Amino acid sequence: MNIEDLLRETLSDMAHEEQPPPPDRFLRGSGSLHGSGSLHGSGNRPRRRGLALTAAAAVVAVAAGSVLVGQSLSSRAPVPATLTGQGAAGTPVVTEPPGPGETGRGKVPVTVWEGARLSDILKRLSKATGRPVREFERAVGKGGVRGLPAYAGGGLEGFAFPGVYEISPTASPGEILSAMVARFNRAAEDADLVNAAGRAGRTPLEILTVASIVQAEATTAADMPKIARVVYNRLDHRPELRLELDSTVLYGLGKRPGTASVKDVTSRSPYNTYLRRGLPPGPIGNPGEAAIDAALKPAAGPWLYFVTTDPEKGVTKFAASESEFLELVEEYDRNRRTG
Structure with a gap:
């Protein structure tokens, strides 16, 4: 069997993976929220x-x-x-x-x-x-x-x-x-993306989509596993919530990263996670290894929100309840006024 035949046969086997599911809500300094998840392991390739x-x-x-x-x-x-x-x-x-x-x-x-x-x-x-x-x-x-x-x-x-x-x-x-x-x-x-995604109950494309969101939302690599956990917590445990991510909305509209406007979040784009449940249709960028690792190995925690409370210093904090989230929003507002 030559190289191309081997590749073709294996890719045919890999074609029987699932297709993407649903989202939640976050806020960063630029404005947005998150959550949902399942874990995995590594295993033999x-x-x-x-x-x-x-x-x-x-x-x-x-x-x-x-x-x-x-x-x-x-x-x-x-x-x-x-x-x-x-x-x-x-x-x-x-x-x-x-x-x-x-x-x-x-x-x-x-x-x-x-x-x-x-x-x-x-x-x-x-x-x-x-x-x-x-x-x-x-x-x-x-x-x-x-x-x-x-x-x-x-x-x-x-x-x-x-x-x-x-x-x-x-x-x-x-x-x-x-x-x-x-x-x-x-x-x-x-x-081990394909196998790890299967153990997590996700498709490889879903994992890569989460990784692209994590890459877009994180201000430091250290925050990536926690942000991934917020996404998964909202997806898996709070189906009544949506991801509400400015990063996905702006991607779908072809706009530069930043804060989505009221008009933006009412758009009918399939990437509008303020209106649509679940994950967007696919990746919103091209994530690196750290973001992919975070999507495959999210931190353990109950968080449903994150807020970049100090964008100047790249400080992101996490909340498990709406009251905690509102406190973080107030902290962000204070930093913005004094910054």
Whole structure:
């Protein structure tokens, strides 16, 4: 069985995952609330799936000639891999990344920040490569991106993994984006995303959607597991509550992150978690490893709300009751007046 057959067969197996469920409510300094959850464990990864995801990287390596993933932004360690072609036995050819201050010969360095929306990533890649944005949009819309897992449903939002990339001038938009997906697949395998999601009673896409919300709402990585717990508590234990997240509302309207207006929260967007129960239809950005880990391993706690009480210092506090939540809102108001 060749690499592409192995990948195709495994992705077919993975296609029988579930589809997304419902949300709640939060408030940050910019205004919004949260909750819901279930835990998981880690467990053994099936060998064939691991081989298939490695194969995915190899397949992309053939197509994405010269895209270097230099370092993952939230990652535990640099990723010493340049996708430069195929070596013996179908393995990717790997070279060491450039040293400090160095750049691979002729390559353009691009940093994709954690939480960046796909629309912003495409603009950034366009600016770095000099190719029109529409070429990247065409690659996304016409299936030019390879290696997407079956549970992505063909969508790229959430799967363009953050990191430091170096791009060859000869790489096509599809090849560049496929390399980013290959990096996501490696991170998903490291996190055991598919199996862990199943143990948590969630689909992988739901976990990635929660991770994207956590990435958008958190001011520090340390707060991410607690924010994930708020989301899950509201989803699982308080079905009468909605997520009420400005981050999802503004994403659905194509507006920049910030505070949603009264008009915004009355929109009929499927991402309007003030009106609609459950999770939005999919990720609202591209989360990094820390946010994915938080979505898979939320902190234990009864919280139903969080408030960024001091946006200047990035202080976020958590509440288990509406009265506690209102106290935090008052604290936020005081900090805003004296700030």
